[in-house]
Amino acid sequence: MNLPDYQFISAPLWLVTVLHLLTLSLHFMAMNFLLGGVIITLLSNARKRWDDATAVKFARLFPAATAATVTLGVAPLLFLQLVYPRQVYAAAIVSGWFWLGVPAAVIVAYYALYRASFAGQRTGRAGKAVLLLALAGLLYVSLVYSSVFSMAEQPGLIRDLYARDQSGFVWNPAVGDYALRWLHMVFGALTVGGFFVGLLGRNDVEVFATGKRFFVGGMVAAALVGMAYLLALQEHLLALMRSPAIWALTASVLLSLVSLHFFFKKNFWLSGIMLFLSLAGMVFVRHTVRLLRLAGEFDLASWRVAPQWSPFAMFLACFVVMLVVVAWMLRMFFGAKKSAA
Amino acid sequence: MNYPFWDVPVSYGVLMAVIAVFHVFVSHFAIGGGLYLVVSEHLARKAGDARRLEFLERLSKFFVLTTLVAGALTGVGIWFIIGLISPTATEALIHNYVWGWATEWTFFVVEIAAAMIYFYGWKTMAPRAHMAVGWIYFVFAWLSLFIINGIVTFMLTPGQWLATGDFWDGFFNPTFWPSLVLRTGVCVMLAGLYALLVVARCEAGGFKERTVRWSAGWGVAGLAVTAVCQYWYWKAIPAAVTAKALQTMPTPIHSMEISVWLAVAIGALLVVFGLLAPRKLGYGAAAALMVLGLAWFGAFEWFRESIRKPYILAGYIYGNGVEVAQADRYKKEGLLAQMAFKTGDDGADLFRHACQSCHMLNGYKALKPAFDGMDRAFIAAIVRATHQLKGNMPPFPGTAAEAEKIAGYLGHHTDKRPLAEIYKLEGVELGRKAYAIRCGVCHVIGAASDKSQSFAGQSADDLNNMLNTAADLGEGMPAYTGDAAERKALVAFLQELGKGGKK
Ligand code: HEM
Numbered sequence: 057m058n059l060p061d062y063q064f065i066s067a068p069l070w071l072v073t074v075l076h077l078l079t080l081s082l083h084f085m086a087m088n089f090l091l092g093g094v095i096i097t098l099l100s101n102a103r104k105r106w107d108d109a110t111a112v113k114f115a116r117l118f119p120a121a122t123a124a125t126v127t128l129g130v131a132p133l134l135f136l137q138l139v140y141p142r143q144v145y146a147a148a149i150v151s152g153w154f155w156l157g158v159p160a161a162v163i164v165a166y167y168a169l170y171r172a173s174f175a176g177q178r179t180g181r182a183g184k185a186v187l188l189l190a191l192a193g194l195l196y197v198s199l200v201y202s203s204v205f206s207m208a209e210q211p212g213l214i215r216d217l218y219a220r221d222q223s224g225f226v227w228n229p230a231v232g233d234y235a236l237r238w239l240h241m242v243f244g245a246l247t248v249g250g251f252f253v254g255l256l257g258r259n260d261v262e263v264f265a266t267g268k269r270f271f272v273g274g275m276v277a278a279a280l281v282g283m284a285y286l287l288a289l290q291e292h293l294l295a296l297m298r299s300p301a302i303w304a305l306t307a308s309v310l311l312s313l314v315s316l317h318f319f320f321k322k323n324f325w326l327s328g329i330m331l332f333l334s335l336a337g338m339v340f341v342r343h344t345v346r347l348l349r350l351a352g353e354f355d356l357a358s359w360r361v362a363p364q365w366s367p368f369a370m371f372l373a374c375f376v377v378m379l380v381v382v383a384w385m386l387r388m389f390f391g392a393k394k395s396a397a
Numbered sequence: 398m399n400y401p402f403w404d405v406p407v408s409y410g411v412l413m414a415v416i417a418v419f420h421v422f423v424s425h426f427a428i429g430g431g432l433y434l435v436v437s438e439h440l441a442r443k444a445g446d447a448r449r450l451e452f453l454e455r456l457s458k459f460f461v462l463t464t465l466v467a468g469a470l471t472g473v474g475i476w477f478i479i480g481l482i483s484p485t486a487t488e489a490l491i492h493n494y495v496w497g498w499a500t501e502w503t504f505f506v507v508e509i510a511a512a513m514i515y516f517y518g519w520k521t522m523a524p525r526a527h528m529a530v531g532w533i534y535f536v537f538a539w540l541s542l543f544i545i546n547g548i549v550t551f552m553l554t555p556g557q558w559l560a561t562g563d564f565w566d567g568f569f570n571p572t573f574w575p576s577l578v579l580r581t582g583v584c585v586m587l588a589g590l591y592a593l594l595v596v597a598r599c600e601a602g603g604f605k606e607r608t609v610r611w612s613a614g615w616g617v618a619g620l621a622v623t624a625v626c627q628y629w630y631w632k633a634i635p636a637a638v639t640a641k642a643l644q645t646m647p648t649p650i651h652s653m654e655i656s657v658w659l660a661v662a663i664g665a666l667l668v669v670f671g672l673l674a675p676r677k678l679g680y681g682a683a684a685a686l687m688v689l690g691l692a693w694f695g696a697f698e699w700f701r702e703s704i705r706k707p708y709i710l711a712g713y714i715y716g717n718g719v720e721v722a723q724a725d726r727y728k729k730e731g732l733l734a735q736m737a738f739k740t741g742d743d744g745a746d747l748f749r750h751a752c753q754s755c756h757m758l759n760g761y762k763a764l765k766p767a768f769d770g771m772d773r774a775f776i777a778a779i780v781r782a783t784h785q786l787k788g789n790m791p792p793f794p795g796t797a798a799e800a801e802k803i804a805g806y807l808g809h810h811t812d813k814r815p816l817a818e819i820y821k822l823e824g825v826e827l828g829r830k831a832y833a834i835r836c837g838v839c840h841v842i843g844a845a846s847d848k849s850q851s852f853a854g855q856s857a858d859d860l861n862n863m864l865n866t867a868a869d870l871g872e873g874m875p876a877y878t879g880d881a882a883e884r885k886a887l888v889a890f891l892q893e894l895g896k897g898g899k900k
């Protein structure tokens with residue numbers, strides 16, 4: 057009997073790529089709010105810049121932000137594994153225990169954030185210790201991701217590391233490869249976190265000022281680290297310059313400046329949209345860098361494409377239903393809150 | 398063999414089971430609990446029962462904390478672990494079912510949003526809107542079961558898919574419906590068990606009594622559905638698979654029997670405490686019910702996983718990640734030639750990829766005791782013949798030379814003294830041990846391939862002659878390579894067996 061072949065992609069590649077990068081951008085947006093928000097809350101509280109009430113107000117949002125981060129992370133992971141299984145599983149296996157620690161760390165962070173939010177409701181004070189615990193969990197997750205996904209771009213490195221140690225306790229030793237990339241992410245998180253702090257604290261001079269400080273500071277720092285990262289790409293930099301990604305990068309930088317401009321004007325809608333577009337552009341650049349680094353080992357075009365249109369239609373229909381139902385529920389919820397207030 | 402092998406000192410099966418059983422326990426509660434909450438809220442509002450509403454609000458906090466955090470993240474955990482221990486099968490599943498999972502993800506998003514809004518909205522939302530959100534939660538949570546059920550049942554009974562490769566053929570496979578109804582029953586049962594755990598802490602009185610009765614009713618109803626469906630499910634598995642299991646696979650059959658007894662125990666406790674003496678329900682009994690429920694689910698999932706042997710995706714990928722379609726090629730070209738990741742130690746690489754996804758050297762399903770005291774020729778013969786052994790194993794996927802390499806690797810880690818010395822045995826007892834290791838792995842006494850009959854009335858000389866020609870008796874049967882003392886003891890034991898066989 058001829059058994060079916062599983063090595064295929066069940067939709068055109070462009071479609072999968074669009075879904076992958078779109079959901080990844082949304083994941084980053086939520087993750088940045090969470091990570092940046094927790095850091096900013098802790099710092100502002102420690103420096104007595106904020107009163108407790110403000111910190112509590114933010115702490116109450118973190119569980120929902122975690123839910124959003126996790127949920128929006130599941131989708132890009134699915135598409136990532138669909139298109140790059142050879143690279144991603146191999147890197148994950150070599151760092152197996154660290155990889156498996158990710159869901160565990162998220163559980164710890166999640167419960168810590170719930171505690172902080174419930175504690176705040178009762179005592180009026182956000183628990184610093186639990187927020188620190190949550191931050192440790194989040195930083196762990198982000199570091200593992202940076203190190204594993206960067207390893208996944210170097211099959212040769214994976215082969216060498218595995219030949220030496222099969223225990224799953226291998227941490228990517230090519231720190232130079234992902235330290236800058238990770239730092240860029242963290243500063244990006246402070247930028248986006250700053251935006252949200254400004255948005256939520258728009259009526260409070262002190263809170264808005266904090267948001268502004270992090271928005272601007274994060275952006276400058278992220279830009280500097282980003283430049284350093286690009287230069288560190290060495291031979292891939294030239295290829296990147298010749299690819300369409302360089303336009304995306306340019307546009308992203310400009311968009312983030314425009315976003316800043318609207319932020320100062322307190323036009324949060326436009327500022328937010330520009331910020332998201334800028335982030336999405338960066339995600340596209342990141343995608344291009346991945347393909348450049350994998351060139352020679354892996355070529356997207358080598359996938360056999362055999363669309364499964366009817367299951368795809370089911371997904372699309374359910375996706376629309378999801379948007380409608382979630383929007384309806386949010387309207388009911390916030391509508392009720394407004395009329396109660 | 399496109400992936401490296403995660404070489405851990407814990408059995409893959411055990412690691413997987415721990416995460417998976419916990420996850421299914423919470424995730425099925427996540428569905429049934431949603432239904433319990435919203436139905437009870439309807440009744441409470443209709444009766445204007447403030448006490449009950451307050452109880453439901455508390456239950457929903459417990460609910461959100463368990464399902465959204467532990468439930469969702471252990472689900473992510475399963476996904477992470479299967480990528481580590483079965484990357485090939487995970488890749489195959491994702492390629493075939495990515496749109497199924499993407500669809501499930503849309504339900505998941507609605508589910509998460511609804512759970513949070515339901516929980517945060519008790520005080521602020523209008524009752525009708527609040528209950529609508531509760532219903533939305535339940536419907537979408539159940540829909541996500543609908544999808545994942547198609548994929549999980551596909552792994553055991555892919556049905557027509559093996560011929561057509563069509564998404565829907567594999568999705569609506571022979572065990573899809575029985576499993577869906579069974580799991581729905583489990584959801585309802587678990588909702589009752591969790592609610593009992595929360596209400597057990599309330600002070601005794603009318604409220605507690607009513608709530609215990611109501612919750613135990615959910616438990617009993619769910620259990621009844623589950624019990625009937627378990628039979629239906631068993632019948633829906635192809636007869637060839639169940640027959641083979643009954644003959645040669647003790648693990649799934651034991652799990653099935655255990656799960657039946659656990660179900661009986663759960664039913665008895667529910668009837669006693671829940672329906673006859675609700676006032677007496679304390680925290681201990683409620684916790685015992687939870688533990689029994691967890692054990693029941695564990696036994697059922699263990700059954701489902703173990704009856705799938707030798708496959709991880711039935712008929713398609715073996716438990717060690719070898720694609721059925723490629724097995725012949727591997728056997729010819731060798732396994733080493735297919736490995737994308739190597740360590741330089743061929744024996745270790747081969748052992749890991751061929752055997753270690755199911756066996757540890759020491760520990761769970763340990764192979765060391767099976768090979769202690771044995772020589773390389775015997776070990777190599779067993780490695781080549783795994784598909785003949787008990788346990789329904791996949792065929793050895795490499796060349797004869799590679800089997801030798803595995804034997805070399807195993808021989809390196811096993812005890813090389815003779816059996817008599819290792820186990821301090823002599824006479825018939827030594828023979829019994831020799832039989833268990835050298836023969837019993839294929840000829841299980843009292844099972845299909847029992848050869849006791851053929852030893853009946855044989856002299857020691859006859860039996861010695863038989864051992865001299867052992868390698869010619871059956872395909873894969875190893876030559877006899879034991880020393881003189883072991884041989885004598887084995888012959889004596891075979892004569893004992895023959896006497897038993899004649900009776
Ligand atoms: C809640 C804590 C989380 C944090 C702080 C976090 C943070 C991050 C960071 C920093 C990266 C970028 C890594 C890099 O490329 O250098 C990343 C990427 C990613 N995350 Fe998350 N993450 C979290 C949870 C999750 C979860 C639970 C999932 C999925 C189940 C997930 C899925 C992904 C995926 C798929 C990518 C990269 C995709 C790609 O490279 O195309 N994340 N995350």
